[in-house]
Amino acid sequence: xxxxxxxxxxxxxxxxxxxxxxxxxxxxxxxxxxxxxxxxxxxxxxxxxxxxxxxxxxxxxxxxxxxxxxxxxxxxxxxxxxxxxxxxxxxxxxxxxxxxxxxxxxxxxxxxxxxxxxxxxxxxxxxxxxxxx
Amino acid sequence: xxxxxxxxxxxxxxxxxxxxxxxxxxxxxxxxxxxxxxxxxxxxxxxxxxxxxxxxxxxxxxxxxxxxxxxxxxxxxxxxxxxxxxxxxxxxxxxxxxxxxxxxxxxxxxxxxxxxxxxxxxxxxxxxxxxxxxxxxxxxxxxxxx
Numbered sequence: 001x002x003x004x005x006x007x008x009x010x011x012x013x014x015x016x017x018x019x020x021x022x023x024x025x026x027x028x029x030x031x032x033x034x035x036x037x038x039x040x041x042x043x044x045x046x047x048x049x050x051x052x053x054x055x056x057x058x059x060x061x062x063x064x065x066x067x068x069x070x071x072x073x074x075x076x077x078x079x080x081x082x083x084x085x086x087x088x089x090x091x092x093x094x095x096x097x098x099x100x101x102x103x104x105x106x107x108x109x110x111x112x113x114x115x116x117x118x119x120x121x122x123x124x125x126x127x128x129x130x131x132x133x
Numbered sequence: 134x135x136x137x138x139x140x141x142x143x144x145x146x147x148x149x150x151x152x153x154x155x156x157x158x159x160x161x162x163x164x165x166x167x168x169x170x171x172x173x174x175x176x177x178x179x180x181x182x183x184x185x186x187x188x189x190x191x192x193x194x195x196x197x198x199x200x201x202x203x204x205x206x207x208x209x210x211x212x213x214x215x216x217x218x219x220x221x222x223x224x225x226x227x228x229x230x231x232x233x234x235x236x237x238x239x240x241x242x243x244x245x246x247x248x249x250x251x252x253x254x255x256x257x258x259x260x261x262x263x264x265x266x267x268x269x270x271x272x273x274x275x276x277x278x279x
Contacts, residue, residue, distance in 0.1 A: 046257035
């Protein structure tokens with residue numbers, strides 16, 4: 001048994017890195033609103049735990065990913081009605097470089113995530129002081 | 134990028150265009166639809182084993198106090214509301230998440246024991262466990278030797 005575990009682990013790690021691209025993902029429904037100081041993205045992520053959310057902001061591209069494991073053994077379950085599928089959520093947005101990436105923060109409640117994207121100082125109207133010498 | 138970095142407006146114009154573009158490629162029926170405006174909300178998955186029926190629905194943003202679940206005989210009712218007030222003074226770039234009230238009634242294939250029905254709401258997913266009424270549970274008949 002010990003050998004089996006040792007052999008299986010590297011395999012599952014490879015699967016984990018790849019499945020985010022290979023597995024089919026659902027597009028979460030979102031609201032995006034712009035306030036004076038920030039952009040607020042609200043996303044429906046039912047069944048996603050906080051630790052299974054992966055948010056990346058790189059070079060103006062915001063990527064949102066929520067990992068959802070099957071809640072039932074789908075092959076062994078006797079379904080009477082199946083109106084929706086259960087799986088990962090994925091969506092990306094090009095936000096440009098107007099966001100202060102260090103101050104991005106997210107909250108999750110009842111399966112809804114609120115992602116706050118504060119606007120960078122550089123794109124807020126700025127007064128330039130002219131120094132006299 | 135067509136915009137200059139110092140222009141505060143164009144950054145968000147770009148975002149707006151990008152978001153719009155995301156949806157252009159979608160086929161019919163996959164575009165942004167207000168979930169709560171569809172006739173059947175919430176969507177349900179229902180399955181069974183020998184002991185019980187199980188109903189599951191995705192209800193993100195619905196708090197337990199805004200949700201009512203009833204089971205009578207062989208009928209399950211899920212009723213609730215999701216409210217998000219429109220924010221004054223904010224500009225919405227996207228508004229896909231539906232709001233409002235919903236009611237869904239489904240007829241179950243067997244009678245359930247209404248007294249023992251349990252409902253749990255976790256991370257926006259509702260799971261209702263409906264134990265089958267005793268008279269419909271599979272019963273092993275002892276065969277007597279003649």
